[in-house]
Amino acid sequence: MTTGAIRDAADREKSALSQAELIKRRNRMAIWLVLGMLCLSLVLVILGLYTTTRTESLSITGYTSGVILAFGSFLGVLGLCLEENRKQLLVAAIVFLSFGIIASFLCLVVDGVFIVFNMDVRPLKAGRCQFYSSGNSYIYENYYASVPCQGLTESCSMKVRSGTCYCCDLYDCAK
Structure with a gap:
């Protein structure tokens, strides 16, 4: 064997090893990406449920x-980690992620339409909303103060952040 043939064999082994290493690196990066998407979609679910339970008049x-999106990301993680049924799991993950992206756009539009139709702007149009500032008008002010409110049946005080508008008609004094 000549030295050229030995070098060629060593280069082939090196390139084959680097190919396997490259595939392993791609797989690892894909898993991290899908895990990140899974975490973000779970944050979206948690924030959505929190917001849904906090708003009374808006759906x-x-x-x-x-x-x-969380289900699609979970299928993607399974497809990347398991050897059997890899192709089917990755195809299902792509389908669910595509549906999730389309659904998030549609939910954004639907939520915007519901908020526009269900928001009560009568107190704002009647001029019964006030603006609270502490008087110093610093931009970085961020503290709360108690403001007296006269509701329909009783009067109470509510906490308002400086530099914000508030409407006593929209605030329920009974709570």
């Missing part, structure tokens, strides 16, 4: 797309 549907 929020945006978190449903987070459920679809």
